[in-house]
Amino acid sequence: MTAQLIDGNALSRQLRTEVAARAAALKTQGITPGLAVILVGDNPASQVYVRNKVKACEEAGFYSVLEKYDASLSETELLARVEALNNDPAIHGILVQLPLPQHIDDHKVIEAISPLKDVDGFHVASAGALMVGEVGFKACTPYGCMKMLESIGMKDLRGKHAVVIGRSNIVGKPMAMMLLAANATVTVTHSGTADLAHHTRQADIVVAAVGKRNVLTADMLKPGAVVIDVGMNRNDEGKLCGDVDFDGCKEVASHITPVPGGVGPMTITMLLVNTMEAAERAAGA
Ligand code: GUN
DSSP states (O other), X not given: OOOEEOOHHHHHHHHHHHHHXXXXXXXXXTOOOEEEEEEESOOHHHHHHHHHHHHHHHHTTOEEEEEEXXXXXXXXXXXXXXXXHHTXXXXXXXXXXXXXOTTSOHHHHHHHSOGGGOTTOOSHHHHHHHHHTOSOOOOHHXXXXXXXXXXXTOSOOTTOEEEEXXXXXXTHHHHHXXXXXXXXXXXXXXXXXXXXXXXXXXXXXXXXXXXXXXXXXXXXXXXXXXXXXXXXXXXXXXXXXXXXXXXXHTTTOSEEOOSSSSHHHHHHHHHHHHHHHHHHHHXXX
16 A cells, blocks of 8 residues: 655645635734744754744735844843733734743743733643643644644544654644544553554554654554654755654555655644634634
8 A cells, every 4th residue: 555645735735825814804804913933042943943934924914023032032031022922912923932042941931921822832721721622722733733634534533543652742742632632542652651563553543743763664553544744853864854664654554744745834834823813812703
Protein backbone atom coordinates (compact mmCIF):
# COMPACT_ATOMS: atom_id res chain seq x y z
CA MET A 1 0.00 0.00 0.00
CA THR A 2 1.14 3.53 -0.63
CA ALA A 3 -0.46 5.97 1.75
CA GLN A 4 -2.38 9.02 0.64
CA LEU A 5 -0.70 12.27 1.61
CA ILE A 6 -2.52 14.73 3.84
CA ASP A 7 -1.41 17.98 2.23
CA GLY A 8 -1.02 20.69 4.89
CA ASN A 9 -0.31 23.37 2.30
CA ALA A 10 -3.52 22.69 0.35
CA LEU A 11 -5.65 22.45 3.51
CA SER A 12 -4.06 25.65 4.82
CA ARG A 13 -4.88 27.51 1.63
CA GLN A 14 -8.51 26.44 1.93
CA LEU A 15 -8.80 27.37 5.62
CA ARG A 16 -6.97 30.69 5.14
CA THR A 17 -9.37 31.60 2.32
CA GLU A 18 -12.28 30.96 4.70
CA VAL A 19 -10.61 33.08 7.42
CA ALA A 20 -10.01 35.94 4.94
CA ALA A 21 -13.73 35.87 4.07
CA ARG A 22 -14.67 36.03 7.78
CA ALA A 23 -12.21 38.92 8.27
CA ALA A 24 -13.76 40.79 5.34
CA ALA A 25 -17.24 40.24 6.83
CA LEU A 26 -16.16 41.56 10.24
CA LYS A 27 -14.57 44.59 8.60
CA THR A 28 -18.00 45.65 7.37
CA GLN A 29 -18.78 46.21 11.09
CA GLY A 30 -15.66 48.37 11.36
CA ILE A 31 -13.57 45.70 13.11
CA THR A 32 -10.29 44.36 11.74
CA PRO A 33 -8.86 41.27 13.47
CA GLY A 34 -5.57 42.28 15.09
CA LEU A 35 -2.62 40.14 16.19
CA ALA A 36 0.40 41.36 18.16
CA VAL A 37 3.53 39.25 17.98
CA ILE A 38 6.35 39.86 20.45
CA LEU A 39 9.86 38.62 19.75
CA VAL A 40 12.60 39.05 22.34
CA GLY A 41 16.19 38.41 21.25
CA ASP A 42 17.56 37.18 17.94
CA ASN A 43 16.93 33.42 17.83
CA PRO A 44 17.19 32.75 14.05
CA ALA A 45 14.39 30.15 13.95
CA SER A 46 12.07 32.45 15.93
CA GLN A 47 12.79 35.30 13.53
CA VAL A 48 11.61 33.16 10.61
CA TYR A 49 8.52 31.96 12.51
CA VAL A 50 7.38 35.45 13.52
CA ARG A 51 7.96 36.82 10.03
CA ASN A 52 5.78 34.03 8.61
CA LYS A 53 3.06 34.69 11.19
CA VAL A 54 2.92 38.40 10.40
CA LYS A 55 2.95 37.72 6.64
CA ALA A 56 0.06 35.24 7.01
CA CYS A 57 -1.92 37.88 8.94
CA GLU A 58 -1.41 40.45 6.21
CA GLU A 59 -2.52 37.98 3.55
CA ALA A 60 -5.72 37.26 5.51
CA GLY A 61 -6.47 40.98 5.78
CA PHE A 62 -5.66 41.23 9.48
CA TYR A 63 -3.97 44.08 11.29
CA SER A 64 -0.70 42.86 12.77
CA VAL A 65 2.13 44.34 14.77
CA LEU A 66 5.51 42.80 15.31
CA GLU A 67 7.27 44.10 18.40
CA LYS A 68 10.95 43.17 18.40
CA TYR A 69 13.04 43.68 21.49
CA ASP A 70 16.67 43.25 22.34
CA ALA A 71 17.53 40.14 24.41
CA SER A 72 18.33 42.48 27.31
CA LEU A 73 14.64 43.44 27.74
CA SER A 74 13.68 42.90 31.38
CA GLU A 75 10.84 40.67 32.50
CA THR A 76 9.11 43.70 34.05
CA GLU A 77 9.30 45.60 30.75
CA LEU A 78 7.91 42.60 28.84
CA LEU A 79 5.06 42.16 31.33
CA ALA A 80 4.23 45.85 30.92
CA ARG A 81 4.04 45.43 27.11
CA VAL A 82 1.74 42.42 27.49
CA GLU A 83 -0.50 44.41 29.84
CA ALA A 84 -0.66 47.32 27.37
CA LEU A 85 -1.69 44.91 24.59
CA ASN A 86 -4.29 43.29 26.87
CA ASN A 87 -5.87 46.75 27.09
CA ASP A 88 -5.51 47.66 23.39
CA PRO A 89 -8.91 47.24 21.66
CA ALA A 90 -7.27 46.98 18.21
CA ILE A 91 -5.47 43.81 19.32
CA HIS A 92 -7.50 40.59 19.59
CA GLY A 93 -4.64 38.12 19.85
CA ILE A 94 -1.27 38.26 21.59
CA LEU A 95 1.57 35.88 20.84
CA VAL A 96 4.86 35.96 22.69
CA GLN A 97 7.31 33.88 20.69
CA LEU A 98 9.09 31.18 22.69
CA PRO A 99 11.77 30.51 23.76
CA LEU A 100 12.36 33.68 25.75
CA PRO A 101 15.82 34.68 27.04
CA GLN A 102 16.78 32.80 30.21
CA HIS A 103 16.32 35.72 32.58
CA ILE A 104 12.59 35.86 31.69
CA ASP A 105 10.12 33.36 33.19
CA ASP A 106 8.06 31.99 30.23
CA HIS A 107 5.27 30.84 32.46
CA LYS A 108 4.84 34.22 34.13
CA VAL A 109 4.66 35.97 30.74
CA ILE A 110 2.14 33.52 29.27
CA GLU A 111 -0.04 33.81 32.36
CA ALA A 112 0.03 37.61 32.00
CA ILE A 113 -1.71 37.38 28.61
CA SER A 114 -5.47 37.83 28.88
CA PRO A 115 -7.15 34.43 28.27
CA LEU A 116 -9.47 36.33 25.89
CA LYS A 117 -6.40 37.09 23.71
CA ASP A 118 -4.43 33.87 24.25
CA VAL A 119 -4.50 32.77 20.60
CA ASP A 120 -1.54 30.41 21.16
CA GLY A 121 -3.71 28.49 23.65
CA PHE A 122 -0.81 28.24 26.12
CA HIS A 123 -2.44 29.97 29.13
CA VAL A 124 -3.48 27.72 32.02
CA ALA A 125 -7.06 28.97 31.47
CA SER A 126 -6.94 27.79 27.83
CA ALA A 127 -5.51 24.39 28.81
CA GLY A 128 -8.18 24.09 31.51
CA ALA A 129 -10.97 25.06 29.11
CA LEU A 130 -9.83 22.33 26.72
CA MET A 131 -9.73 19.82 29.58
CA VAL A 132 -13.31 20.48 30.70
CA GLY A 133 -14.80 21.26 27.27
CA GLU A 134 -15.42 24.98 27.80
CA VAL A 135 -14.89 27.83 25.35
CA GLY A 136 -11.23 28.83 25.11
CA PHE A 137 -8.43 28.79 22.56
CA LYS A 138 -6.94 25.51 21.41
CA ALA A 139 -3.17 25.19 21.01
CA CYS A 140 -2.50 25.73 17.31
CA THR A 141 -0.41 22.68 16.39
CA PRO A 142 -2.71 19.96 17.81
CA TYR A 143 -5.72 21.95 16.57
CA GLY A 144 -4.18 21.80 13.09
CA CYS A 145 -3.68 18.03 13.45
CA MET A 146 -7.40 17.65 14.27
CA LYS A 147 -8.28 19.64 11.12
CA MET A 148 -6.06 17.32 9.08
CA LEU A 149 -7.92 14.29 10.47
CA GLU A 150 -11.23 16.00 9.70
CA SER A 151 -10.06 16.60 6.13
CA ILE A 152 -9.92 12.82 5.55
CA GLY A 153 -13.36 12.27 7.08
CA MET A 154 -12.15 11.52 10.61
CA LYS A 155 -14.15 14.00 12.66
CA ASP A 156 -15.91 11.69 15.09
CA LEU A 157 -13.27 9.23 16.30
CA ARG A 158 -15.66 6.94 18.18
CA GLY A 159 -14.25 3.41 18.16
CA LYS A 160 -10.79 4.60 17.05
CA HIS A 161 -7.64 4.15 19.10
CA ALA A 162 -5.26 7.10 18.91
CA VAL A 163 -1.70 6.85 20.21
CA VAL A 164 0.14 10.11 20.90
CA ILE A 165 3.93 9.94 21.16
CA GLY A 166 5.12 12.83 23.34
CA ARG A 167 3.61 14.65 26.31
CA SER A 168 4.63 18.28 25.87
CA ASN A 169 2.33 21.05 27.06
CA ILE A 170 2.34 22.54 23.56
CA VAL A 171 1.50 19.41 21.53
CA GLY A 172 1.25 16.01 23.25
CA LYS A 173 -1.04 16.84 26.15
CA PRO A 174 -3.49 19.15 24.30
CA MET A 175 -3.48 16.67 21.37
CA ALA A 176 -4.61 13.90 23.71
CA MET A 177 -7.41 16.11 25.05
CA MET A 178 -8.63 17.05 21.56
CA LEU A 179 -8.62 13.41 20.41
CA LEU A 180 -10.54 12.48 23.56
CA ALA A 181 -13.07 15.26 22.91
CA ALA A 182 -13.57 13.71 19.44
CA ASN A 183 -14.42 10.39 21.17
CA ALA A 184 -11.18 8.53 20.42
CA THR A 185 -9.70 6.09 22.90
CA VAL A 186 -6.37 7.74 23.65
CA THR A 187 -3.00 6.42 24.79
CA VAL A 188 -0.25 8.92 25.60
CA THR A 189 3.24 7.47 25.31
CA HIS A 190 6.50 9.19 26.25
CA SER A 191 10.15 8.72 27.20
CA GLY A 192 9.09 6.56 30.16
CA THR A 193 6.99 4.16 28.05
CA ALA A 194 8.38 0.62 28.16
CA ASP A 195 7.42 -0.83 24.76
CA LEU A 196 6.37 1.94 22.41
CA ALA A 197 5.80 -0.42 19.45
CA HIS A 198 3.37 -2.50 21.50
CA HIS A 199 1.14 0.58 21.76
CA THR A 200 1.58 2.01 18.26
CA ARG A 201 0.78 -1.37 16.65
CA GLN A 202 -2.72 -1.15 18.11
CA ALA A 203 -3.31 2.40 16.88
CA ASP A 204 -5.72 3.54 14.18
CA ILE A 205 -4.13 7.00 14.47
CA VAL A 206 -0.56 7.76 15.54
CA VAL A 207 0.54 11.33 16.29
CA ALA A 208 4.32 11.64 16.66
CA ALA A 209 5.42 14.77 18.53
CA VAL A 210 8.80 14.13 20.10
CA GLY A 211 11.38 16.09 18.11
CA LYS A 212 13.53 13.06 17.25
CA ARG A 213 13.98 11.28 13.91
CA ASN A 214 12.67 7.76 13.25
CA VAL A 215 10.63 7.52 16.44
CA LEU A 216 8.01 5.70 14.36
CA THR A 217 9.04 3.08 11.80
CA ALA A 218 6.99 0.87 9.47
CA ASP A 219 7.24 -2.23 11.73
CA MET A 220 5.54 -0.25 14.52
CA LEU A 221 2.36 0.43 12.50
CA LYS A 222 -0.88 -1.43 11.98
CA PRO A 223 -1.64 -1.63 8.23
CA GLY A 224 -4.01 1.21 7.27
CA ALA A 225 -3.22 3.43 10.25
CA VAL A 226 -3.24 7.23 9.87
CA VAL A 227 0.08 8.90 10.69
CA ILE A 228 0.40 12.54 11.75
CA ASP A 229 4.00 13.73 12.00
CA VAL A 230 4.52 16.85 14.12
CA GLY A 231 8.32 16.55 14.15
CA MET A 232 10.68 19.15 12.66
CA ASN A 233 14.22 17.80 12.51
CA ARG A 234 17.18 17.84 10.16
CA ASN A 235 18.59 14.64 8.66
CA ASP A 236 22.31 13.97 8.09
CA GLU A 237 22.20 15.93 4.81
CA GLY A 238 20.64 18.91 6.62
CA LYS A 239 17.24 18.37 5.01
CA LEU A 240 14.05 18.98 6.99
CA CYS A 241 12.43 15.77 8.24
CA GLY A 242 9.88 14.69 10.84
CA ASP A 243 9.77 12.19 13.69
CA VAL A 244 8.46 9.45 11.39
CA ASP A 245 10.39 7.26 8.95
CA PHE A 246 8.27 8.58 6.10
CA ASP A 247 9.55 6.29 3.32
CA GLY A 248 8.90 3.16 5.38
CA CYS A 249 5.63 4.22 7.03
CA LYS A 250 4.00 5.40 3.79
CA GLU A 251 4.01 1.76 2.62
CA VAL A 252 1.93 0.64 5.63
CA ALA A 253 -0.26 3.65 6.53
CA SER A 254 -3.49 4.63 4.77
CA HIS A 255 -2.78 8.37 5.19
CA ILE A 256 0.36 10.22 6.25
CA THR A 257 1.45 13.85 6.64
CA PRO A 258 4.72 14.83 4.92
CA VAL A 259 7.47 17.00 6.41
CA PRO A 260 7.75 19.68 5.15
CA GLY A 261 4.27 20.56 3.89
CA GLY A 262 2.25 18.73 6.51
CA VAL A 263 1.55 19.92 10.04
CA GLY A 264 3.96 22.89 9.74
CA PRO A 265 1.77 25.26 7.69
CA MET A 266 -1.28 24.22 9.73
CA THR A 267 0.14 25.76 12.93
CA ILE A 268 0.11 29.29 11.50
CA THR A 269 -3.25 28.65 9.86
CA MET A 270 -4.81 27.75 13.22
CA LEU A 271 -3.24 30.87 14.75
CA LEU A 272 -5.20 32.85 12.15
CA VAL A 273 -8.35 30.86 12.96
CA ASN A 274 -7.91 31.57 16.69
CA THR A 275 -7.24 35.28 16.11
CA MET A 276 -10.31 35.47 13.88
CA GLU A 277 -12.34 33.77 16.59
CA ALA A 278 -10.97 36.17 19.22
CA ALA A 279 -12.00 39.16 17.10
CA GLU A 280 -15.48 37.72 16.47
CA ARG A 281 -15.95 37.03 20.19
CA ALA A 282 -14.82 40.56 21.06
CA ALA A 283 -17.33 41.89 18.52
CA GLY A 284 -20.04 39.72 20.06
CA ALA A 285 -20.52 37.99 16.71
N1 GUN B 1 7.88 28.63 19.54
C1 GUN B 1 7.78 27.52 18.76
N2 GUN B 1 6.49 27.31 18.41
C2 GUN B 1 5.77 28.29 18.98
C3 GUN B 1 4.39 28.61 18.98
O1 GUN B 1 3.55 27.94 18.38
N3 GUN B 1 4.04 29.72 19.68
C4 GUN B 1 4.93 30.47 20.36
N4 GUN B 1 4.49 31.51 21.03
N5 GUN B 1 6.22 30.20 20.39
C5 GUN B 1 6.64 29.11 19.70
